[in-house]
Amino acid sequence: xxxxxxxxxxxxxxxxxxxxxxxxxxxxxxxxxxxxxxxxxxxxxxxxxxxxxxxxxxxxxxxxxxxxxxxxxxxxxxxxxxxxxxxxxxxxxxxxxxxxxxxxxxxxxxxxxxxxxxxxxxxxxxxxxxxxxxxxxxxxxxxxxxxxxxxxxxxxxxxxxxxxxxxxxxxxxxxxxxxxxxxxxxxxxxxxxxxxxxxxxxxxxxxxxxxxxxxxxxxxxxxxxxxxxxxxxxxxxxxxxxxxxxxxxxxxxxxxxxxxxxxxxxxxxxxxxxxxxxxxxxxxxxxxxxxxxxxxxxxxxxxxxxxxxxxxxxxxxxxxxxxxxxxxxxxxxxxxxxxxxxxxxxxxxxxxxxxxxxxxxxxxxxxxxxxxxxxxxxxxxxxxxxxxxxxxxxxxxxxxxxxxxxxxxxxxxxxx
Amino acid sequence: xxxxxxxxxxxxxxxxxxxxxxxxxxxxxxxxxxxxxxxxxxxxxxxxxxxxxxxxxxxxxxxxxxxxxxxxxxxxxxxxxxxxxxxxxxxxxxxxxxxxxxxxxxxxxxxxxxxxxxxxxxxxxxxxxxxxxxxxxxxxxxxxxxxxxxxxxxxxxxxxxxxxxxxxxxxxxxxxxxxxxxxxxxxxxxxxxxxxxxxxxxxxxxxxxxxxxxxxxxxxxxxxxxxxxxxxxxxxxxxxxxxxxxxxxxxxxxxxxxxxxxxxxxxxx
Numbered sequence: 001x002x003x004x005x006x007x008x009x010x011x012x013x014x015x016x017x018x019x020x021x022x023x024x025x026x027x028x029x030x031x032x033x034x035x036x037x038x039x040x041x042x043x044x045x046x047x048x049x050x051x052x053x054x055x056x057x058x059x060x061x062x063x064x065x066x067x068x069x070x071x072x073x074x075x076x077x078x079x080x081x082x083x084x085x086x087x088x089x090x091x092x093x094x095x096x097x098x099x100x101x102x103x104x105x106x107x108x109x110x111x112x113x114x115x116x117x118x119x120x121x122x123x124x125x126x127x128x129x130x131x132x133x134x135x136x137x138x139x140x141x142x143x144x145x146x147x148x149x150x151x152x153x154x155x156x157x158x159x160x161x162x163x164x165x166x167x168x169x170x171x172x173x174x175x176x177x178x179x180x181x182x183x184x185x186x187x188x189x190x191x192x193x194x195x196x197x198x199x200x201x202x203x204x205x206x207x208x209x210x211x212x213x214x215x216x217x218x219x220x221x222x223x224x225x226x227x228x229x230x231x232x233x234x235x236x237x238x239x240x241x242x243x244x245x246x247x248x249x250x251x252x253x254x255x256x257x258x259x260x261x262x263x264x265x266x267x268x269x270x271x272x273x274x275x276x277x278x279x280x281x282x283x284x285x286x287x288x289x290x291x292x293x294x295x296x297x298x299x300x301x302x303x304x305x306x307x308x309x310x311x312x313x314x315x316x317x318x319x320x321x322x323x324x325x326x327x328x329x330x331x332x333x334x335x336x337x338x339x340x341x342x343x344x345x346x347x348x349x350x351x352x353x354x355x356x357x358x359x360x361x362x363x364x365x366x367x368x369x370x371x372x373x374x375x376x377x378x379x380x381x382x383x384x385x386x387x388x389x390x391x392x393x394x395x396x397x398x399x400x401x402x403x404x405x406x407x408x409x410x411x412x413x414x415x416x
Numbered sequence: 417x418x419x420x421x422x423x424x425x426x427x428x429x430x431x432x433x434x435x436x437x438x439x440x441x442x443x444x445x446x447x448x449x450x451x452x453x454x455x456x457x458x459x460x461x462x463x464x465x466x467x468x469x470x471x472x473x474x475x476x477x478x479x480x481x482x483x484x485x486x487x488x489x490x491x492x493x494x495x496x497x498x499x500x501x502x503x504x505x506x507x508x509x510x511x512x513x514x515x516x517x518x519x520x521x522x523x524x525x526x527x528x529x530x531x532x533x534x535x536x537x538x539x540x541x542x543x544x545x546x547x548x549x550x551x552x553x554x555x556x557x558x559x560x561x562x563x564x565x566x567x568x569x570x571x572x573x574x575x576x577x578x579x580x581x582x583x584x585x586x587x588x589x590x591x592x593x594x595x596x597x598x599x600x601x602x603x604x605x606x607x608x609x610x611x612x613x614x615x616x617x618x619x620x621x622x623x624x625x626x627x628x629x630x631x632x633x634x635x636x637x638x639x640x641x642x643x644x645x646x647x648x649x650x651x652x653x654x655x656x657x658x659x660x661x662x663x664x665x666x667x668x669x670x671x672x673x674x675x676x677x678x679x680x681x682x683x684x685x
Binding site for chain 1: 546550553554556560
């Protein structure tokens with residue numbers, strides 16, 4: 001079995017007699033995004049502060065590649081810490097320094113890089129985070145979202161192997177939240193770091209996570225993949241999701257996963273097992289577009305797709321929810337597969353003729369001249385009955401997936 | 417039986433006294449360790465730029481207030497001493513008395529108090545703010561030793577700036593005494609400067625210099641310590657704790673300046 005990169009064994013932490021972490025055990029694996037979820041004040045930040053040594057446990061031990069960190073010699077400990085970056089919940093930017101100086105600080109103070117090299121590295125991060133206009137500004141002159149991006153740039157400028165993100169998306173609008181999460185996923189893939197994330201942004205954060213840890217009353221109550229988490233039926237998980245998830249997904253306007261489940265049960269589960277239901281699993285090449293261009297393009301497309309699905313299928317009694325980063329499941333109750341296929345084909349035609357060109361207009365300012373890409377829309381249609389589990393329907397729909405629409409999107413070069 | 421009752425009634429008092437004494441000793445120990453570590457870190461790499469910056473903030477930017485206070489202190493001394501010496505017909509020694517008072521005593525003390533008010537309070541407030549907004553934790557996570565980066569340059573800059581500003585204060589004070597004594601009250605110009613030259617020797621200057629160094633260490637250590645550990649205050653949190661730490665830093669520094677002035681003077685005499 002793979003040795004965890006970081007492992008907590010029986011970590012207990014108390015503040016003023018109050019136990020925050022109670023013999024918590026957890027494992028973080030290399031090159032994965034591990035997301036820690038839990039109610040506010042449940043000790044998530046306390047947990048990750050132990051990883052970097054900002055807090056030390058009252059009991060238990062933390063292991064890095066199988067070696068207890070408290071047994072490390074000074075040089076070894078410094079080597080361990082040099083691999084970790086931390087992005088604070090409140091950004092912790094230096095108010096008296098400009099954006100450039102804030103990002104350059106760790107390089108200036110901990111490396112022997114030349115001035116030019118530092119400048120090059122910092123400017124490259126600034127450009128990646130789209131902060132070029134703010135280079136000489138002070139944090140107080142920036143919006144909350146921009147400050148977050150500066151903090152993210154500072155966390156990534158040293159090319160760390162492990163990045164700890166303490167609620168990186170707080171105080172962000174749904175689009176910006178998704179952009180930040182996509183950015184984390186994108187950079188994780190690009191630079192290959194291990195990410196540990198604290199976030200309340202459900203479901204978005206689930207879609208980028210390889211592993212979910214649920215912190216509940218000081219202990220790790222769940223440790224596994226998102227699929228396992230979604231499958232698991234436990235009152236504690238339901239309570240947590242109900243407390244944290246809204247009625248609708250803020251980005252797309254579609255139903256939240258919990259609402260989708262209860263709507264499914266309410267609309268179709270009235271005891272009649274013979275109620276026909278058709279499920280359509282739509283998928284888009286968003287991960288590809290996000291990696292190829294920038295997350296904004298993919299997020300704008302997803303947002304627009306959500307709106308289109310709602311507008312088309314909503315009046316017909318259909319309801320939808322996001323099931324992964326690039327998949328939306330739509331349920332069409334009381335409709336047979338033939339009628340549903342007709343509707344989906346009509347929807348696809350509308351997409352190609354009206355909606356996708358509109359998307360191109362929406363993202364026109366986000367792509368550069370000469371950039372061109374294709375949007376693919378696939379759909380898998382399946383018929384089931386109300387007694388079928390959602391997962392069962394999804395699996396069946398996934399097997400029937402085929403392309404229903406595509407659109408060549410791009411911006412022509414200036415003829416001059 | 418009676419003695420047992422008496423003993424038990426005194427017990428809370430001794431308990432309280434013991435606890436307070438232990439607290440004071442613990443705090444003094446903590447401050448001493450804090451200073452020692454910060455002082456040693458002055459000699460680490462990448463410190464020159466930070467120290468120069470702090471010399472600018474603590475030293476250069478305090479020079480105006482030091483000049484102003486030095487001038488008026490010298491002028492008042494000129495007036496008061498002329499009046500007193502005149503009673504004994506010794507107004508000719510005005511220059512030496514003004515100079516010795518300033519160099520041996522008032523120069524180092526008033527300069528230290530002025531810098532405490534201007535730069536010491538700023539040190540506490542700035543470090544305290546960094547602490548409550550997690551910026552000190554952020555430095556730690558970036559592998560930048562917060563004590564080396566924030567405290568050591570302040571201590572180094574204070575050690576450099578205090579003697580220089582004291583010398584400036586002394587010089588301006590002597591000129592202030594000249595203004596009132598010579599220009600306004602008619603003491604002989606040659607006698608004023610001759611007496612200074614004749615009576616002020618290196619021992620006096622060295623004494624004032626030693627005092628300014630001691631004050632530099634005390635003021636910078638107390639001010640930085642108060643800011644650095646502002647989050648450990650039990651009487652308040654957040655911005656309020658920073659304001660209370662700043663007040664404490666200024667009060668402790670001023671009291672310590674006066675106490676240590678007496679101690680150092682008694683050693684130098």
